[in-house]
Amino acid sequence: MGTLTLKRFNGIEQFRLVNSNAFAVRNDDGTIMLWFETETDPAAIMSVEDTAELSMNPDAEITLILEHLALKEFKALSYELINGYNPETRSLDARLYYFEHEAVNENTVELEYRDKGVFYLKWAGRTTDISYYDGSKPDTILEVEGEFILKDYEKWN
Template identity: 35%
Template sequence: MSGRAAEAGRCGGRFVLHRFNGAEVYRIASADIWVSVAEGSEGPVTLWFEILADSDGARRCEDTADLGMAPSAEVGIELPDVDVDALVGRELVLPGVRSDDEDSCMSLLYYCEHQPLRDNRITVVSRDGDRFWLRWTAVTEDVNYYDGSKPPTRVEIEGAFLFKRASG
């Protein structure tokens, strides 16, 4: 088994793009959580979620099948502080930007291009050591039509995220 395939097996879960023409379903290659603290800051911290889908064995829609892409996403949620032991059961919400003209560096989906993720809802379902099982939903512009001509794509992620220690 390749290194990426082995990691996907350890992560568990799936990354789904519910598009206008069907669902694209991916296994998870990697999924991480970490806390970022601005150096010398006593202010808020940012809880980051990053995920990368595995391009191997993906079920894609007809219009994107030949591209061979796999999505990735990241969301940073500012909080007054983070108690890792109190995350289970929490729902974290980040509405994201209102329009594509706004800066969206705190919530992005990457496919062929990067685009803002909106209405992010991340529920921390359970924990096993440094692995947290999450349900993450969001919406974004279609991943193959960047002109607004297609309905928004619903993003649905469910899987194990590895908590990495604080960076700053």
């Protein structure tokens, strides 16, 4: 299905994606809000010393705004989202949850539609280190790569 990787100051943590879904909603202005959310297996593929025994299963979510969504016509796209926090909606458009919800900034997304409601997502961004929320450590690089199932995809076909 895929992986969620955290490149931290003290090493790499990696988790298997166990539940990866996509959702699409038409906004009042006619644009499409397409978001991807995932949960991970608490048994890490790779871990580092300060979190190895915690059995955490981080999850992540990113929201993209598209002009339209027609799956039969969908072309691979690249998308950038500079700020994870959206002050207009007062919500996190890109976030990581480990111990707390944190905005993910400087996001790049590569997205392709495979078929039958399956998207392949490759997402990278930067966030505050998951064990040191005071900014005393360098940012953590988040990388999510894998397949996501679009709920109610028949509606967008």
